[in-house]
Amino acid sequence: MHSLPQEPDMMEDHLRIPNKKKRKKSNKKKNGKWVGDKVGREIEDFACYATKIHDFSRMAHQAKDSRKRAQIKAPIIFIVVFFGAFFSMVSMAQLDHWLKSKVFARFIPSRFRLPSHDTVRRALQKWDLDIQRQQHQEIVICYKEQKGPKKGSIDGLRVTAIDGVELFHSTAYKCKDCLTREKRDGSTEYYHSIVVAQQVGGGANIIYDWEMRKPRDGQDKDEGESTVALRLIKSLKEKYGKITDVYTLDALYAKAPIIEAALAAGSHVVIRMKDKRMRIMQRGHKEFSERSYDHFWEENDRRGNSIYVQAWEQEGLTDWDQVSIPLRLIKIIRHTTKTIIEGNEKVQVTDITEQWLVTTYTKTEVKVQTIARIACERWEIENVAFRNLKTFNHIDHCFVHHPVAIEALINFQVMAFNLKRMYFYHHLSNFRSWDIQLREVINEMREAARWGKLNLCRWLWKWGLCVL
Numbered sequence: 293m294h295s296l297p298q299e300p301d302m303m304e305d306h307l308r309i310p311n312k313k314k315r316k317k318s319n320k321k322k323n324g325k326w327v328g329d330k331v332g333r334e335i336e337d338f339a340c341y342a343t344k345i346h347d348f349s350r351m352a353h354q355a356k357d358s359r360k361r362a363q364i365k366a367p368i369i370f371i372v373v374f375f376g377a378f379f380s381m382v383s384m385a386q387l388d389h390w391l392k393s394k395v396f397a398r399f400i401p402s403r404f405r406l407p408s409h410d411t412v413r414r415a416l417q418k419w420d421l422d423i424q425r426q427q428h429q430e431i432v433i434c435y436k437e438q439k440g441p442k443k444g445s446i447d448g449l450r451v452t453a454i455d456g457v458e459l460f461h462s463t464a465y466k467c468k469d470c471l472t473r474e475k476r477d478g479s480t481e482y483y484h485s486i487v488v489a490q491q492v493g494g495g496a497n498i499i500y501d502w503e504m505r506k507p508r509d510g511q512d513k514d515e516g517e518s519t520v521a522l523r524l525i526k527s528l529k530e531k532y533g534k535i536t537d538v539y540t541l542d543a544l545y546a547k548a549p550i551i552e553a554a555l556a557a558g559s560h561v562v563i564r565m566k567d568k569r570m571r572i573m574q575r576g577h578k579e580f581s582e583r584s585y586d587h588f589w590e591e592n593d594r595r596g597n598s599i600y601v602q603a604w605e606q607e608g609l610t611d612w613d614q615v616s617i618p619l620r621l622i623k624i625i626r627h628t629t630k631t632i633i634e635g636n637e638k639v640q641v642t643d644i645t646e647q648w649l650v651t652t653y654t655k656t657e658v659k660v661q662t663i664a665r666i667a668c669e670r671w672e673i674e675n676v677a678f679r680n681l682k683t684f685n686h687i688d689h690c691f692v693h694h695p696v697a698i699e700a701l702i703n704f705q706v707m708a709f710n711l712k713r714m715y716f717y718h719h720l721s722n723f724r725s726w727d728i729q730l731r732e733v734i735n736e737m738r739e740a741a742r743w744g745k746l747n748l749c750r751w752l753w754k755w756g757l758c759v760l
């Protein structure tokens with residue numbers, strides 16, 4: 293058994309903060325390749341950041357699983373799976389390929405063996421999830437202390453979206469935590485699904501927390517998304533104190549207990565409304581149809597299209613039973629003028645969209661323009677961040693179909709997603725000016741890890757390897 297010195301010296305003089313001036317110089321791109329003598333610097337800088345700011349080396353050191361007489365220890369598996377997720381692996385086969393093609397060679401001290409993908413699978417099935425959750429929590433607490441939620445606020449309000457993400461489905465194999473649903477042809481499909489709380493606004497959009505939907509117990513139904521959202525709102529408050537001023541929720545979550553839970557946690561809600569049968573909506577339809585809009589303004593979307601917005605609002609509504617405070621109903625109509633190519637000609641068209649919102653904010657607390665912005669950014673999250681989780685981070689791929697391994701892998705994906713985005717969008721203030729997609733930088737980092745002259749172990753193994 294090997295053992296490295298156990299005493300970390302976190303305050304060493306040579307710990308360097310990434311030098312921004314130098315980075316700018318060394319990151320020039322030429323013909324699609326990074327040039328300069330510092331190729332691969334980013335992955336080293338990231339490792340330095342992760343250990344210096346988030347104590348990443350200690351997290352690796354703490355990692356545990358309950359395999360008996362394991363030859364390859366949990367900290368090594370931790371580093372491999374974390375960076376597999378960081379580099380957006382699509383499958384275990386790809387991880388295996390990376391393991392064989394020396395992608396991880398510089399992440400692990402050379403006297404230790406790299407695991408096979410089977411070893412990774414076995415370890416994940418026995419992973420210690422409590423420690424892992426604790427580590428996730430520490431990362432988010434650190435983000436909060438660094439004023440991350442405030443930095444990404446919308447008109448000064450910290451906003452969080454809650455939404456469901458389906459992971460993967462199968463008709464062939466079922467584990468004990470699978471949810472079930474009947475398909476149209478009468479066959480049964482098994483799937484896993486989570487509910488995620490994610491920051492809205494700013495660039496980082498980190499995931500504050502997530503909860504697994506639990507399967508039916510006896511005759512009961514599978515746990516619904518709104519029940520899980522309720523749990524999430526309560527646990528966010530317990531874990532992080534007040535991390536958000538307002539929750540934005542889709543129509544699926546338009547339920548009195550959720551509004552009450554948010555209020556009890558000291559936050560507000562902005563909820564999209566669709567159900568026209570609800571009394572509050574019926575009243576809104578009647579009142580708003582009888583008068584002209586209360587506000588109008590013009591704005592531009594991210595593509596520069598001009599939008600003409602009309603808004604109606606009514607506060608003090610008590611038509612929603614079980615909600616303890618009066619609500620404010622808002623109707624927004626957006627006229628977006630854009631240019632499209634039809635045949636060979638440019639044509640201007642106007643898209644008209646209608647949106648109904650309910651909020652617990654009064655008119656004097658938050659103006660209607662801000663509520664509209666919150667709802668708009670929420671839609672961005674749905675289209676950018678949740679999709680990003682699926683397409684670039686492959687959260688919907690089944691790596692190992694086993695209840696513990698699924699949870700362990702989501703935790704790794706979330707941890708990698710958060711640290712990646714905190715590094716690029718929160719820590720590096722000038723990343724947007726690089727004018728390059730994050731995905732491309734990550735690919736460059738992976739290649740640099742394979743070929744560059746790097747000293748990653750210096751950062752990743754500051755706490756040594758645990759020998760249990």
Ligand SMILES: [Zn+2]
Nearest residue numbers: 466467469470
């Ligand atoms: Zn399952």
